[in-house]
Amino acid sequence: MAKIEHVSPLAPASFPELPIVKGVSFAAVEAGVKYAGRKDVMLAVMAPGSSVAGVFTKSATRSAAVLDCQSKVGNDAPSGAAFIVNSGNANAFTGGNGERSVQAVTQAVADCVGVPTSRVFSSSTGVIGEPLPHERITVKLRELREGLSADGIEQAAQAIRTTDTFAKGASKTIDIDGQTVQIAGIAKGSGMIAPDMATMLVYIFTDAKIDRVDLQAFVSELNEVTFNAITVDSDTSTSDTLLVAATGLAGVKVTPESKAFKSALHDVMLDLAHQVVRDGEGATKFVEVRVSGAKSPADARIHASAIANSPLVKTAIAGEDPNWGRIVMAIGKSGAAADRDKLSIRFGEILVAENGWVAPSYNEDDGATYMKNQGIVLHVDLGLGDSSDTMWTCDLTHGYITINADYRS
C-alpha cells in the first residue's frame, strides 16, 4: 500500500472535542485484518430502545455488509443495538464468502454484547475482492466489549480510517424543552489506493428519543443536501454507509416538527461531509458550487453536479486559473435547461460573465487573485427560475493521479 505521508492541507487543526452521548459506548482494537500496528476494528453499542436509521450506496454491486444493513435498518426492536466496523478489507465482490463473513461477524457480536443479530450492523472498508478473515475480528470481541467506554469515539474514528489523512468527527449540542441533547458523529473517506475503493462510512449518535421512522425521514432528507451533495471524483463506492442511532437517554422526545433537532443533525452531517471533501485525494482547494435560477430543483442539482464533477473545471481550479469558459462548458453539457444568454457566473462576489459574454466589469486579474484562495465559491445563476442547489468538491491535482495511478498494492 502507498504511504500517505502528508495530512491534507485542507484538514482541520485537530480532532474536535466530542461530547458524551448518553447510552452509547465505543471500543477499538488492533485485530490485524490487514494493517499491522494500528487499531482497525471499532465497536459501538447502543442502549436498549435505541432507534437506528440509515442510508446506503445505490451501487448495483454493493457489498454483502451493505445488503445486510439494508435488510435490518427498517426494523423496530426494544433491544440494544451495535455497529461493528473493520478497515483494511471491504469484503466486497467476494461472492458467497462475503455473506458468510457478515453472518459470522454479526452473530458473534450479537452473542457477545447481548443484542439480537437483527440489531447488529456491520461495515467493512479497504481492499476488495479478498475474503474477509472474519475470525480475526470475532476473536477480538471480548476485548472490544471489555474496552467499551462512553468517551471512546475518537479511537473509533481512528480505527475506521483506511487512507484518510485525518480522522473525522463533528458534534452539536442543543437544548430541547430545557433538556440537553447531544449529536456526535464520525466519518471516514475518501482516500483510496489501488486496489482499494473509496468508501464513505458515517456513524452518528444522539441521545434524543425519536421514533425510527421519524429518524429515518430526517436522515434521508438531510442526506440529499449533505453527503449526496459532495463529490471528489464522481466515482461511487460499493460500500457507502451512513447509520444514525438515537438512544433516547437525554429524556426528551423529538418529533418530526423539531426544527432545532433537524438543524443540528444537518450541521453535523454537513460538517462531516465537508471533512470528507477536505480529505479528497490530492485536494488543495475546497470548492463550493452554487447554482441558482434553475427551472427545477432537479435541474439545479444536475448543473451543480456537472460543474463539480468536470475534470476540466477541477483542473482549472488546481491551476488557479479563473477559467469561466469551462464552467460554461459544464453547464452546456449537463443536459438540464440552460440559456447561454441568460446565465451569469460569479467567482465569490466577482461577476465574471453575463448576457452570453464576459461581464464588462470583469477584470481577469481579479479573477486570478480570487483563485489563489484555498476556499473557492463558484456561483452560477441560470436566470430561468427559482430553484437552487449547492454541492461541494475539491480540485483535481497531480496528487490524485499519484495516489490512484503511481502506486500499486
Place this chain on the structure above:
Amino acid sequence: MAKIEHVSPLAPASFPELPIVKGVSFAAVEAGVKYAGRKDVMLAVMAPGSSVAGVFTKSATRSAAVLDCQSKVGNDAPSGAAFIVNSGNANAFTGGNGERSVQAVTQAVADCVGVPTSRVFSSSTGVIGEPLPHERITVKLRELREGLSADGIEQAAQAIRTTDTFAKGASKTIDIDGQTVQIAGIAKGSGMIAPDMATMLVYIFTDAKIDRVDLQAFVSELNEVTFNAITVDSDTSTSDTLLVAATGLAGVKVTPESKAFKSALHDVMLDLAHQVVRDGEGATKFVEVRVSGAKSPADARIHASAIANSPLVKTAIAGEDPNWGRIVMAIGKSGAAADRDKLSIRFGEILVAENGWVAPSYNEDDGATYMKNQGIVLHVDLGLGDSSDTMWTCDLTHGYITINADYRS
C-alpha cells in the same frame, strides 16, 4: 499558451496518403487569427449538387457557428457548398458578436466562391469568450480561393489543429457497380489548454452521389458507434461538429441499402474517432471498453460509458494496475441493470472475475503483464441479456493534469 512539446505516444507514424475526392478542393492560409507562423484557416469547396449532412454538439451553450450550421444542414440546394474553419478562437460565449462574426464570414465566403450563404458552413475552435477577429479571415478569402487544390487536404488537416499533437486523416476506397468511390476525412481534437476548450471538428468528403436525407441517416446512425463512442474526460465541447459532403462526381448513386458504402463510411469515421482518442490529453494507453450481455443497448452504453469515464479506472490503467475492483465499482454506480454475481470481467482474453468473485484461474501476474500493453481491452459481460456496446478511451495521467492545470494562457 502551453507548448505541446511531444507528439502523443499513441500517434500514427505519419499522416496517411489520402486520395483525391472528385469535386472537392482545399486551401489553407496563415490568417493570424491567434497563432502566428502557421496556417490557421482552411477552406473546402464542393461542386454543385453536393449533399451535406452533419451532427453537432448537444451542448446547451453551443457556439454561434454550430447554431448556424444546424440551421443550414437540413437544406437541399443545387449549388456548390463550402466549409470554412479557423483555429485559435472558438467564437463561443461571445454574445451577439458571435452571431455577427458567423454571418460576416459565411457571407464573405459565399460571395468569394459563388455559392449561397445557406450553403456555407463555418466552424471555429480555440480560445472562448474572446470576440472573433473575423476580418482577419475575410481578408484572406481571395488568397484561399486562389490556393484551392484537389490535393490540399493534408494542409487543411494541419490548419484546423489547436493543441492536437498530430494532424488526423483517414480514407477508404470502395468499388460500387464497377465505379471507384472515395471517402476521405480529417479531424481535430482533443488537446485542450486553459482557457481553450476541447473541440472535435470532423470533415469527411466523398464523391459518391447520395441524397442528403440518406447521407444524414448514415451519418447520424454511424455517429453513435464512432464519435459518440469515444471519451477522453467526459467533458463536452460547445463546438463539436461533424460535416460530411458528397459531391456525386464518382458517377455512382448510393442508396440507403448500400452496405459497402455504409461500411466504408463507418471505417473512416471510426479511424478518425480513434485518432482523436489517441491524441487525448496525456494519453499513454488506448483503451477499448466492450460490454456484452446487457439487458438493452441503452444499458450497454451506460455501463460502457461509466467504465470509460471513471477516473479510478483510467488512473488504474495509467498505473498499469489490473484493478478489476474499480471496474466492478463503475458497473455498480452506472445506474443500469447489473447483477454482481452474474457479471464477468476480462482483460483482453484473460478471465479475471466471474460469479461475484475473482476467477479461480486468474493470476495477478498475468493481469499485471497484460496492463503493460499500449492497447488495452476491458471486456465486461453482464450475463443478463443480448445487448452489447463498445467505447474507446485513454488513460488518465499526470500529463492530463499538466496540460489542464499547470499552464495558464
